[in-house]
Amino acid sequence: MDFWSRLIGGSRSSTKTPRTTTPVERLTAFKKTCNSLQQIWRSSGSPSREAAANLHTRHCIDRLNHVLSDESRGPAPHPCLSYASTSQIFVTVTKLALTYQDEVIIGSAAVFFNTLIDAEIEGIVDNRVFSRALVDLVKRANVNSEDVESRLVELLFGVANNIRLQPRILPAWFFPNRSQLPEEEGSGRIEERQFEGATRKDDFPLFYLLVDYVHREGRAGDFARTGLLYLIETAKQSKELERWLIESDLATLMATGLGALYSQLSRHVPSPFAHGEMPTIIALSDHIPVPTLLEPPTGSDFESFLSYLLFWQDTIDHCPSAEVNDTLLDHFQVLFLQQLLYPSLLESSDVKGGSTAAVLTYLYRILDAIDQPQLVHRILHYLLASPTEKEPVVEVRSDRVRKHMSMSRRKSLEMLAAFAGEEENPSPSLFNLVDLILLSIKSKNEDTLVATLRLVAILLRRHHSFAGSLIKTNDPALDGRRTVGALNAEMQQLLSLATTISDDPSIHESYESYAKDATAVLESRLFIPSPRSSLLDGPADQPLEVRTDDAVFTAVISRLERFFSNSVMTNLALTDVITSLASSNLVSLDGWLLVHPSNYQYQKSAAKEESPSEPKESSGDEPNPDDPVAAIKESLLEPTWSENSVPPVLKVLKKLVDQIETWRQEIPDFDILIAARRELLHSGDTLMESRAPTRPPTRPPTRPSSRAPLSRVRSDQERSVSRGRTTEIIYDARLQSPGPSNRESTPASSPHRQTPSQPRPPQMADNVRRWMAKPYHVEESGELRPAPENGNGLGEEAGDQEPQAEVLPNFVTLGHILTNVVILYEFILELCAIVQVRSTLFEEAVYQ
Incomplete structure (x- = not known):
């Protein structure tokens, strides 16, 4: 062994002290x-x-x-x-x-x-x-x-x-x-x-x-x-x-430690757009700095608080003792929820620079981070002032009834109750989280509005078993399933709205991408309550039907009606609320997104009139009612419905599409503007080629097969691009002035045609920027009216950026409208995908 050691180690081995x-x-x-x-x-x-x-x-x-x-x-x-x-x-x-x-x-x-x-x-x-x-x-x-x-x-x-x-x-x-130490339980003697x-x-x-x-x-x-x-x-x-x-x-230490970290959090959330950088979809709009759309950079203080909260979650998950767990949760509710979190929500201010946006954002981040059922149940059960008949109910198992509690546990509850009763604090039974959401969703403060919508979206997405506590619901019908023909009719109606906005040849690729995303989301959110669970949240048999007269739902619809005048960040959060509600298997789509099956009208007489002209295969007998082919044909019949039966979301979407049709008649080259804006949003910070086409395109240009900007901006990983570059785009040489469009093709020798090697005329970019900055006045009802050409000075600004309407808050620009039109188009496609996927996954469309 020494020989091989000397051979491998060489002369260096002789200089070291032997270790063996x-x-x-x-x-x-x-x-x-x-x-x-x-x-x-x-x-x-x-x-x-x-x-x-x-x-x-x-x-x-x-x-x-x-x-x-x-x-x-x-x-x-x-x-x-x-x-x-x-x-x-x-x-x-x-x-x-x-x-x-x-x-x-x-x-x-x-x-x-x-x-x-x-x-x-x-x-x-x-x-x-x-x-x-x-x-x-x-x-x-x-x-x-x-x-x-x-x-x-x-x-x-x-x-x-x-x-x-x-x-x-x-x-x-x-x-x-x-x-x-206390004496044996049941002896009745214990040291106070x-x-x-x-x-x-x-x-x-x-x-x-x-x-x-x-x-x-x-x-x-x-x-x-x-x-x-x-x-x-x-x-x-x-x-x-x-x-x-x-x-x-x-x-006590764990609850007060969590409360101390929460008390140190700032009541002002800074803007996430540092150094003038922001996502393209925000840059191509009349941006108002709202810090709550994206994951806010809340700093190390909030990260420390979140780490401690996740430790609470892990503790409850790993603790094998039910009594220790209950003791922890009791202190969490009394010392943190009741003494700190709820008062911070109640005492927050909605004025400009107030704390409502910050505390709602913190609550949103809390609910987004945790998924431990007992912890979530304590938070939402308290803040939403549940339960009702259909809301979360704690079932106490026989081995955990009070008479079987240990003496230590009983006394711990008594001392905690005495501590909680020392001060009279406001109770959610008088003003709960739903009341705060209802006030904040009607707020004129953009920070508060976006933070509220994000909170509602996370409640419906991550903790949708509490949807019935947030939005009023009705008991479901005995059989709310629709036929395949009815589903086809609903899908055709939604898709027709999307194609009316933009007749994009790549719609199939876009829809396929949304269908894949919807499948993953619906499968991950499928909620099946266990009958053995001590917590039963939400309905256990059939999905609940949303009441369209609910105050929170009505407020969301009211915001949806002002879609084109909303900020881009508001619309992204607003569409997230609706898609989150639509993707819950605990909530039915009937009555608010799709027509209720009870309102379908089938034209069966027309089908019967066609049958006499065809030779009967039978020997003259009446058709067999058990014939499976006849049942399938009947299931494929597409119903109609009256105007009064149109659900509120679909009614608003139709109204918005009608407004787009009006703009298509009033604004020259409106379809080309929409197509160019979509291409720019999908390409990120990649600029389109600075050349005009030989002929004006008859169809919007195709886009790469990728996820829509609506879904991309909602995700936590967004690419931020410099605003100054994204607006330098030439849609067509014909758009150098806001005058009437020339429908004739441009000759190849025309001086307006630019080859890739030729520099772009500076005045062309200025004209396009001025055209994109055309102002529209926002009426109190939310309608948009064209403003006078030089009525507000918009369009006169120079520089590389699109002029902003934030100087005059009652005005929006044409560029802002175009961005919201693209969001609406992608939103409708996303809804179509959710409806189709859940009809298969949840078996909501059947053959009779």
């Missing part, structure tokens, strides 16, 4: 180093030798780590590890590290303890002296380095992991005062001071050290949160630990 020593030699060297540390500790009172002792201590601990590391990787026996356990050298290491408060020594001491923990030697982790030395090191060490701090917290995590795997070592770390929720750090110091680091970011916070989860999970194997978790201030 016998166990006896290794133990001798280890004992010598331990004696040196003992000697340093005994003589550490001399100030003159402090610097030398500090350096000597570093070297000695490093040598211990080196020997233990080599030994732990080798085969047994491990004499040095056994000697470290019996000699308790770890006590000396802790004393020296705390004496010198040197971060290098503290870091080396952390490595030393970590090696002993990983070695799993008998008499180490289950030793109370070892636990006291480790706790003292972590508690009293004064460190500023994140790396050293994370090493110390990693020690706590390592111990928690060992306790989870070997619960028998718990007594070495958890030693409650036996005289303070047990239920004060007082801090009991001496009982379980390891637990409280982990709690101190739970809110931290980075590795230290990750180790602390995971270690604490391991300890809480161990409660299922220790009744004593479970009782201690209920009686201690764990729930």
